[in-house]
Amino acid sequence: MIRLIKSTFHNEPETKKKLNAFIQSAEQLSFGPECQKFEERFARWQGRKYCVFVNSGSSANLAIVQALLNLGKLKKGDFVGFSALTWSTNVMPLIQLGLNAVPIDVELDTLNVSSSQFKKVLKKYPIKMLFITNLLGFCDDIDVISKICKEKKIILIEDNCESLGTRYKNKLLGNFGLASTFSFYVGHHMSTVEGGAICTDSERLATMLGLVRAHGWDRNLDEKRQNKIRQKHKINSLFYSRYTFYDLGFNMRPTEINGFIGNVQIEYLDEIIKKRNENFAQIAPVIYANTKKYYPIDYSKIQFVSNFAFPIVCRTKKIRDELVDKCNGLVEIRPIVGGDITQQPFFSKYMHNLKVDNHNAELAHNQGLYFGNNQDLTDREIKELIKIFA
Numbered sequence: 001m002i003r004l005i006k007s008t009f010h011n012e013p014e015t016k017k018k019l020n021a022f023i024q025s026a027e028q029l030s031f032g033p034e035c036q037k038f039e040e041r042f043a044r045w046q047g048r049k050y051c052v053f054v055n056s057g058s059s060a061n062l063a064i065v066q067a068l069l070n071l072g073k074l075k076k077g078d079f080v081g082f083s084a085l086t087w088s089t090n091v092m093p094l095i096q097l098g099l100n101a102v103p104i105d106v107e108l109d110t111l112n113v114s115s116s117q118f119k120k121v122l123k124k125y126p127i128k129m130l131f132i133t134n135l136l137g138f139c140d141d142i143d144v145i146s147k148i149c150k151e152k153k154i155i156l157i158e159d160n161c162e163s164l165g166t167r168y169k170n171k172l173l174g175n176f177g178l179a180s181t182f183s184f185y186v187g188h189h190m191s192t193v194e195g196g197a198i199c200t201d202s203e204r205l206a207t208m209l210g211l212v213r214a215h216g217w218d219r220n221l222d223e224k225r226q227n228k229i230r231q232k233h234k235i236n237s238l239f240y241s242r243y244t245f246y247d248l249g250f251n252m253r254p255t256e257i258n259g260f261i262g263n264v265q266i267e268y269l270d271e272i273i274k275k276r277n278e279n280f281a282q283i284a285p286v287i288y289a290n291t292k293k294y295y296p297i298d299y300s301k302i303q304f305v306s307n308f309a310f311p312i313v314c315r316t317k318k319i320r321d322e323l324v325d326k327c328n329g330l331v332e333i334r335p336i337v338g339g340d341i342t343q344q345p346f347f348s349k350y351m352h353n354l355k356v357d358n359h360n361a362e363l364a365h366n367q368g369l370y371f372g373n374n375q376d377l378t379d380r381e382i383k384e385l386i387k388i389f390a
């Protein structure tokens, strides 16, 4: 059986050995220097000024929306666009925090939102923010989308939980908007078991994210930023500063265990991404050439694909269902992420007044599946995957 996830970490035995030694000797296991060191290293790797490390990719998505509300950049009731083909917790924070979540259809050949799909929705709804998902290591013309957002003063946030390391037009995905979110859950490009992050170049946003991450207090901010916020709120007593809560927050802190693992795993990140890309280069051209059975997937404009998984959209539901049967006991497969989100029970329960046309996301939902890519795929497994899907 070719599993979606083969290990918890890259170089698992070595990582576990290091982790063991760290736990034995660490004085502190709650948020501390290992987490901060990881934040600095991940921000540098991604080419962003700030990284705020949290306990999951879902928390990263919730934190960024709360931070934008706290800063007054978004208001309750605002319309926020999102990719119709995405993960549940990309959309849920929008609904939980009182925004109108507007699905934007994807292109069938990239499975991502394009500028033309975005423009169609802009004609119908006064979109204040676009929370785009870079799905499965791919994207569409995100440079054009970013330009439109700048022109129209729409906040662009990328959910990059599935596309760490993909480059489009000389730029890493995750660097096209105000901020981007990442997941370090097992099976993603890099694992801290559970974990996530938000990256941005805005100091103001990073400061607010620091408050949102932990209780709304300033405990994990640096001294300069603590002084600034205390002065603004006239908190002159050290005693009260310890329990002053400046704005709405949660507790989304990761632990030093996650931070330590992050610092070990980031050493392997380039190697992991390279291997995923090599697997992709071997498998994708062969399976996607089968255009009689599958809709073509176009990744030709993406400079470097740091692939998460291989999506397949079949020409008919019958072909997809036969493929599902064929994979039974051989390859672990899944629907294409959360599928067409508007078909998920939670979405129709809370968001039912929108008139949208999602026919590509719907087709991917009804006739699609994906199988995994990971850095531990063997040559034998790659051959087997090609045999099954080509």
Ligand SMILES: Cc1ncc(COP(=O)(O)O)c(C=O)c1O
Binding pocket: 056, 057, 058, 059, 061, 086, 087, 089, 090, 133, 159, 161, 162, 183, 184, 185, 195, 196, 337
């Ligand atoms: C696009 C996307 N966003 C957010 C998440 C949530 O990440 P996490 O599982 O770390 O909460 C996922 C998880 O797979 C995802 O695929």
